[in-house]
Amino acid sequence: MHDKQFMRETLLEGAQAFQAGKLGRRGFLALCGMAGFASASVLAGRAEAAAGEIVMWNWGGQSEECHTSAIGNAFTAETGMPLKFDTSGPLQGKIREMVDSGNVTADVCDGDLFDAVALGKTGHLEPIDYSVVDKTKTIDGYALEFGVSIILYGYAFMYDTQAYPDGPPTSWVDFFDTERFPGTRSLYKWANGSLEAALMADGVEKDQLYPLDLDRALAKIKSIKDNTIYWGSGAEAQQMIVNGEVSMGMVWQNRGRSIETDTEGRYKLVNNGAIAMPGAYIVPKGNPGGPAVMKFIATAQSVPAQLDLFACLGMTPTNSEAIAAMAESDQPYSITSEQNFPNVVLNDPNWWGENTDTAVNAFLEAIS
Amino acid sequence: MAGIGNSGSLHLKSLVKRYGGFTAVDNVNLEIERGEFLTLLGPSGSGKTTLLLMMAGFQDITSGDILLDGQSIAAMPAEKRNFGMVFQGYALFPHMTVRDNIAYPLSVRKRPKAEIGAKVDEMLDLVHLTDFGHRFPKELSGGQQQRVALARALCFAPPVLLLDEPLGALDKKLRIEVQAQLKEIHNRVGTTFVFVTHDQEEALSMSDRIVIMNHGRIEQVGTPSELYQHPRTVFAASFLGKSNFLHRKDAVYALRPEKIDLAAAGTGQGANTVSGVVQSVTYFGAMLKYQVQVPELGEIEVDVDAWRGGTPVAEGTTVDLTWANTAAVRLEIEPK
Amino acid sequence: MRAIPRHALNAGWILVLPFVVLVGALFLGPIFNILWLSVSDPTPGLGNYTELFTSDSLGRILWTTLRVCVICTAISVVLGYSIAYAMVHAAEGTRNKMLGLLLVSFWISVLVRTFSWLMLLGRNGVVNSTLETIGIISEPISFMRNELGVLIGMVHYMVPYAVLPILASMQSIDGRVLQASRSLGATGTQTFWRVYLPLSRAGLVAAALLVFIINLGFYVIPAVLGGGKVLMVAEYISVQVLVTLQWGTAAMLAALLLFGVLALLFLMSRFMKLSTVFGGARA
Ligand SMILES: Nc1ncnc2c1ncn2[C@@H]1O[C@H](COP(=O)(O)OP(=O)(O)O)[C@@H](O)[C@H]1O
Ligand SMILES: [Mg+2]
Numbered sequence: 005m006h007d008k009q010f011m012r013e014t015l016l017e018g019a020q021a022f023q024a025g026k027l028g029r030r031g032f033l034a035l036c037g038m039a040g041f042a043s044a045s046v047l048a049g050r051a052e053a054a055a056g057e058i059v060m061w062n063w064g065g066q067s068e069e070c071h072t073s074a075i076g077n078a079f080t081a082e083t084g085m086p087l088k089f090d091t092s093g094p095l096q097g098k099i100r101e102m103v104d105s106g107n108v109t110a111d112v113c114d115g116d117l118f119d120a121v122a123l124g125k126t127g128h129l130e131p132i133d134y135s136v137v138d139k140t141k142t143i144d145g146y147a148l149e150f151g152v153s154i155i156l157y158g159y160a161f162m163y164d165t166q167a168y169p170d171g172p173p174t175s176w177v178d179f180f181d182t183e184r185f186p187g188t189r190s191l192y193k194w195a196n197g198s199l200e201a202a203l204m205a206d207g208v209e210k211d212q213l214y215p216l217d218l219d220r221a222l223a224k225i226k227s228i229k230d231n232t233i234y235w236g237s238g239a240e241a242q243q244m245i246v247n248g249e250v251s252m253g254m255v256w257q258n259r260g261r262s263i264e265t266d267t268e269g270r271y272k273l274v275n276n277g278a279i280a281m282p283g284a285y286i287v288p289k290g291n292p293g294g295p296a297v298m299k300f301i302a303t304a305q306s307v308p309a310q311l312d313l314f315a316c317l318g319m320t321p322t323n324s325e326a327i328a329a330m331a332e333s334d335q336p337y338s339i340t341s342e343q344n345f346p347n348v349v350l351n352d353p354n355w356w357g358e359n360t361d362t363a364v365n366a367f368l369e370a371i372s
Numbered sequence: 373m374a375g376i377g378n379s380g381s382l383h384l385k386s387l388v389k390r391y392g393g394f395t396a397v398d399n400v401n402l403e404i405e406r407g408e409f410l411t412l413l414g415p416s417g418s419g420k421t422t423l424l425l426m427m428a429g430f431q432d433i434t435s436g437d438i439l440l441d442g443q444s445i446a447a448m449p450a451e452k453r454n455f456g457m458v459f460q461g462y463a464l465f466p467h468m469t470v471r472d473n474i475a476y477p478l479s480v481r482k483r484p485k486a487e488i489g490a491k492v493d494e495m496l497d498l499v500h501l502t503d504f505g506h507r508f509p510k511e512l513s514g515g516q517q518q519r520v521a522l523a524r525a526l527c528f529a530p531p532v533l534l535l536d537e538p539l540g541a542l543d544k545k546l547r548i549e550v551q552a553q554l555k556e557i558h559n560r561v562g563t564t565f566v567f568v569t570h571d572q573e574e575a576l577s578m579s580d581r582i583v584i585m586n587h588g589r590i591e592q593v594g595t596p597s598e599l600y601q602h603p604r605t606v607f608a609a610s611f612l613g614k615s616n617f618l619h620r621k622d623a624v625y626a627l628r629p630e631k632i633d634l635a636a637a638g639t640g641q642g643a644n645t646v647s648g649v650v651q652s653v654t655y656f657g658a659m660l661k662y663q664v665q666v667p668e669l670g671e672i673e674v675d676v677d678a679w680r681g682g683t684p685v686a687e688g689t690t691v692d693l694t695w696a697n698t699a700a701v702r703l704e705i706e707p708k
Numbered sequence: 709m710r711a712i713p714r715h716a717l718n719a720g721w722i723l724v725l726p727f728v729v730l731v732g733a734l735f736l737g738p739i740f741n742i743l744w745l746s747v748s749d750p751t752p753g754l755g756n757y758t759e760l761f762t763s764d765s766l767g768r769i770l771w772t773t774l775r776v777c778v779i780c781t782a783i784s785v786v787l788g789y790s791i792a793y794a795m796v797h798a799a800e801g802t803r804n805k806m807l808g809l810l811l812v813s814f815w816i817s818v819l820v821r822t823f824s825w826l827m828l829l830g831r832n833g834v835v836n837s838t839l840e841t842i843g844i845i846s847e848p849i850s851f852m853r854n855e856l857g858v859l860i861g862m863v864h865y866m867v868p869y870a871v872l873p874i875l876a877s878m879q880s881i882d883g884r885v886l887q888a889s890r891s892l893g894a895t896g897t898q899t900f901w902r903v904y905l906p907l908s909r910a911g912l913v914a915a916a917l918l919v920f921i922i923n924l925g926f927y928v929i930p931a932v933l934g935g936g937k938v939l940m941v942a943e944y945i946s947v948q949v950l951v952t953l954q955w956g957t958a959a960m961l962a963a964l965l966l967f968g969v970l971a972l973l974f975l976m977s978r979f980m981k982l983s984t985v986f987g988g989a990r991a
Contacts, residue, residue: 097950122953188831193936194951233853234936243823248832249853361952368947369765372772372939430887450890457891463884467906477892480902528893 057086058293058300061099061110064091067317071114074312079303085296096122096360103128103289111293112300117282120151121357130287136298141305142322143340146282148353153282154304155319156339158257158348159197160278162264162271167251176277179252180205180224182231187251190244191225193234195367196356197254197279198225200349204277214352218363222370234371245271258318261337275336275344281351283319314338379441380406380531380564382427387436389422389588396422398588400436406531409558409565413575414585415611420568421460423585424534427566429453440531456525456533456563460540462517464509470496470520471505477528495523498557515546522557532564539574551578572612576600584608600628604704616672624703629675631699634662634685640692644700648672650689660684664693739966742959749956756960766961773941776855776930777923780862784919785912787863788870792911795871796878810868818865822932825861826852853935861929869922870915877911913976921969941965 058079060071068089076087092098094113100123102108113119123129129150139147146153163173164187173185180202182189191198199216202224208217225232233249235241238256242263245253253271255263257280260273285301303309310326313319320339321327327340335341339348356363382404389397397419404410412420425431427438429450438446445453465473474495478488496502499519509517518538525533538554539547555578558565569575575582576596584591584599584607592599592608603609606617609626616632618625633640637647648666660681662674672693685691746756760766795806828834829851836848851857881904889899905912927942934940941961948958 095950096953097955100953191936194947229937236931236936240932243826247826247830249826249830361954364947364952365765365954368939368944369768372765372769372937428887428891430890450887451893451895453891454893455891457888459884459888461882461884463882463888465885465889465903467903476889476894476902480889480892480894480898524888524892534891 056293057088058111058297059088059090059109060112060114060300061090061092061094061288062114063093064089067091067114070313070316074309074316075300075304078306078309079300082303083296083299085293087300094119099123099286099288100126100128106290108288108290108292110288111291111297113286113288115151115284115286116356117146117148117151117153117284117353118351118356118360120148120284120286121353122360123286124148124150125357128289130289130291130297132287132301133295133298136295137301138305141325143282143350145350146284146322146353148284151284151286152301152305153284153322154301155283155310155313155317156280156322157283157319158278158280158339158351159192159201159254160257160260160273160275161201161252161254162245162260162273163253164248164251165270165272172272172274173252174274174276176201176205177207180228182228185252187231188249189228189232190241190250190253191232191234192241192254193236193368193371195360195363196351197281199363199367200279200351201254201277204349210277210349213349214355216355216359216363218366222366225367226370229371232371242266257339258320258337261318273337275339276347277349278339278344278347279349279351280320280339282322282353284353381441382532382564382566383439383442384423384427385437385439387423387426387438388434389419389426389431390434396588397426400588400590402583402590402593404532404564404566406564407562409555409567409578409580411567411569411575411579411582412585413569413572413582413612414591416570418585419588420570420585421536422588424457424536424566424568427532428455428457428534454528454530456528456530458518458521458525458533458535458538460536460538462509462521462538464517464520464524466509468508469505470501470507470509470512473509473520474524474527476524481528491527495527498526498560499523499553514541515550518542518550519553522554526557526561526563529561530563532566535565535567537568537570539569539571547574554578576612582612584611586611602701606703609701609703614673616669618669618700625700626703627672627695627700629661629673630659632672632674632693632695634664634674634676634681635692635694637690637692640694642694643697645692645694646672647690647692650685650687650691652687653684655684664691666693742962742966745955745959746963749959750954756956759957759960760964769939769941769944770964772938773924776858776862776938776940777920780859780866780923781916781920783859783863784866784870785874785916787867788915788919789874789908789912791867792871792874792878795875810871813868818928821865822861822929825857825864825933829857829860852933853937855934855938857933857935858930858938861933862923862926865926865929866919866922870919873914873918874908874911877908877914881907917972917976920972924965924969 060076062068062071068091071089072087080086090110094110094115096115096119099113099115099119102110120129124131131149132147132152134147137147137152139152142153143156161173161176161179163185165172167187168185173179173181178185179189191201199218199221200213202221203213203217204210206220206224208220233244235244235254238259241253241255242259244250245255245263246266255273257273257275257278260275263271264273285304287297291297304313305323307323307326307329310321310323311329314321314326314330314334318337320341321330322340327338330338330341335343338344382402384400384402384404387397387400388395400423412423414420422431426433429445429448429452433446436446437444440453465476468476471492474492475488478491483491492505493502496505499522501516501519501523504512504516504520509520512520518541521538522535539550542550551574567578579596581593581595582599583593586607591611592604594602599608599612603612603615603626606615606624606626609615609617614629615626616629618627633642635641640647646666646669648664648669651663651665651671654661655678657678659678660676662676662685664672664674666672674693747754749756760770791806791810795803798806826833830836831848831850831852833852835851836845839845840848851860885903885907886899889903890896894902925942927940927946930938930940931943945958945961948954948961
């Protein structure tokens, strides 16, 4: 789940209510109109897909600009089809609702690869056409039937350099060790990444993580619960660090660089043991733009697009040619760079696609 | 009613109330005797309520003093004064039954339950509402509410009862009925009543003494007949009853319409006789009201007993008006 | 031909009928949908409801929700009552200014509020750093990212909602009734408890209901200021709908909230006329 989500959630509370209730879109708009809602602002950035164009469902904010410059411009130049956006955030529940309602208004979702597994299984997604999309232009195992990973984001942690002058924490083991490294921590509250980190801290080898041992992970999480606060959005994670609420905090790896800049180097990013998350493009079943969307996904795999996305959003390329073409100075912040990749865990979308519900609920129960 | 003892005389000394630059009560001096039924009479805005609220302790005094049985109570909070008060609009507690309303002053004084019950029964009987104890105020008629307010205010045997236009909201017939009841209750309980009204008939029929107020000042104080027979100012003469005003040399005289006799032209016999032309005649059942145009005096109103006055004189007829020397009252003070 | 009763053809009703039907459908449709989901997803039956008794975590979430909502309601209503009281007794100009401030606070978004609280009461917030600088405390006080934080944030959000109904009911109290109480020998305190409070009770109950019901649906404030540790029903429902796709559980909880609120209203209607609470005829 991505940065802008939290803002969106708030603005779209009303909209979600209607989505949860499966109230028709027109009905909802009529209701908004009647109630005098500023529906225009609530639904700003949401475009209706029509033939001859592609609507990307993403998380708003910067990503709209970045997706236009990195992918949209080249795609439009080649196909003549404009790229539009729905910036309300394609959470699984919303994709499922959209497909179930029979009123599909988006062509491609900036989602997670585990979404592809979960929603593919229930028939809510179009399969990826690998005659157009290139299986080799992503990480091994990240080209799945219903989704292909375009970029990697991930979970890493940052620490306060002033809190630990005698030797900084270097791993999740240190992160979970409140004796040697006192102070408040932060973790992602919807389980993802936090569980893997806990298991690594508990001594599980990084290639032995999956299937996750939930009980063991949660026991470890609980062991530092009194010293932990939990975040639900990237903005919140960043804020906890910038405001000095935590001395060690989990963050989205792609944001580490800008937080280092924001805190003038007081907080440093640790990529060791970072959990790489495959951000994937997935296509809702019955998308209005039809097969042309595959061309769009293929465009996103191209080297210039991949490098642009990194420059713009800090999300790491999955295409090996793009990885190879990265500038020296960018390497420390790229999860797939030669120096980081050997120490990184690759998230298993199949496990998460099958177990998100159990894992998230168990995690929520453990921390609350 | 027992418990009042010798208490209940009030002395207002040079009382003044100002709201900013506006003087609502202007140097009022008044002695109110124990057990008296005293009425404050005046037009709306003349300061009656303000004066009453100062006595009750709800209005700060700008200057002056209030003595109860010789003791200053000017600084005493309202709840300590032990004055009963019946408000304009009654101010019953809408969330309490009639019984609870009446019991309130005793229950806040933490009297024993049995005593309260007995006292409430007694008060309900006094105001003839024995069967209405369980009702809520909004389930009562205006007259009944008024009586509840009275019972509530008398329940703790206050030495002084202040009533602010308690009958104002009642229709005329009911009002006369309640006036009689109120008077009867006053006679029975012996409490000092300070009663506010703008209705002159009410004042005349109920009061031991009347205080006529105008622009925050006392215009005149006296028994009803003193005030009626000997008004001192134009205002007193015109507010309490009707008056013709005769401007003579350096003085003004008030002449009540019923003190003038009307006779056929040339037959008038009396100390004072003038001649005039009837402008209009109005029939009021008990009396006839004539408007007579008198060249030297202007329009004069004459009330004639309809029964004894014989056949009404037609409009346009020239008549003689006569009155005794004592009938015209020389007014002392001319208000600005 | 038989005459049609006149009232059946009341023109006004015919004019608004389509609207009534539309609004009814728009309100009832989703509610039936939720009820249906709660007994049909993932499998038909009452499985989602039996979870209530078998799942410790659901029980705990509901308990947290109830506890936080009750405490927040109590504090908000007491504060709201005091503010309304001050407003009613302030001079007209002051009262209008206070009302203005109150209404302005409705326009401040929840996010801005939560972030402001973090700035103010967070670990390195203004309050903690001031107290540390002047040496009153050596360790920052944990105001935020816990249940206390949630309560502070929620109370702050809810107080204006509590003030308005209370203010309305206080403004309708006849000042002479209070004077009457004093003239009958009651002290200020007695007058307050025996006259003022009962006469403003309708507003108080309306405020408590309003605040409690809004509280039940809160999720941004608990989510942020609770530091993830104060999990309330609304946030849990949102997670079940959007992330874990357990729509049956979500629908069951939504239905539970709905019926909980209805039951609350029903219970209250047994003790007082609801029409007085919602601004109808006065008791
Ligand atoms: N609180 C107040 N502030 C300013 N003026 C007032 C106030 N109360 C009364 N007044 C003024 O004082 C005058 C006397 O009022 P009041 O005592 O109510 O008269 P009455 O009861 O004789 O009708 C009126 O002109 C009224 O407008
Ligand atoms: Mg008055």
